[in-house]
Amino acid sequence: MxxxxxxxxxxxxxxxxxxxxxxxxxxxxxxxxxxxxxKPGSQEVFQVMERNIIGLLGGLPSEHFDVSITTSRENLGRLLASAMMSGYFLRNAEQRMAFERSLQDVPEVG
Incomplete structure (x- = not known):
């Protein structure tokens, strides 16, 4: 391993x-x-996470298909780890974007 x-x-x-x-x-x-x-920090992060998880699981609309997902404990753990890492990445990106926007609002000195 x-x-x-x-x-x-x-x-x-x-x-x-x-x-x-x-x-x-x-x-x-x-x-x-x-x-x-x-809870995601914003609606944008929630939507990106939702799309990511749907992409990992498959995007068949449940209202038209009887969708059932079967997996092993190890694969479920990997999915959870992937979702967690994506969440951390998106949260950091969101914080960086907010920081950069706040810097744009600061008047230049000199």
């Missing part, structure tokens, strides 16, 4: 509940923290 697979197995466990560090970490958080971390 490569290093990335080892990290995924370490985070999501290999079937043993005691080895599931991510689940233990999430359970240790207060409900307010989980709610805050689960």
């Amino acid at each position: 490569n290093n990335a697979s080892n990290k995924i197995s370490e985070l999501f466990g290999d079937g043993a509940e005691s080895g599931n560090l991510l689940w233990q970490y999430v359970q240790s958080m207060s409900p307010e923290t989980v709610a805050q971390l689960s």
Whole structure:
């Protein structure tokens, strides 16, 4: 197994509940923290995340198809890790955009 697979197995466990560090970490958080971390900072971030997850799962409209997705624990862990990394990236990009916009509003000195 490569290093990335080892990290995924370490985070999501290999079937043993005691080895599931991510689940233990999430359970240790207060409900307010989980709610805050689960909400995107803006509607734009929410829409990009939604499109990303739909792209990962497949884009068949559920109102016209009886869509059922089956996966393994490891693949679900990878999907979660991908969604989390995308969320971090988008949040950082959103913060950078806001910072750059605020700098444009600052009058030049000199």
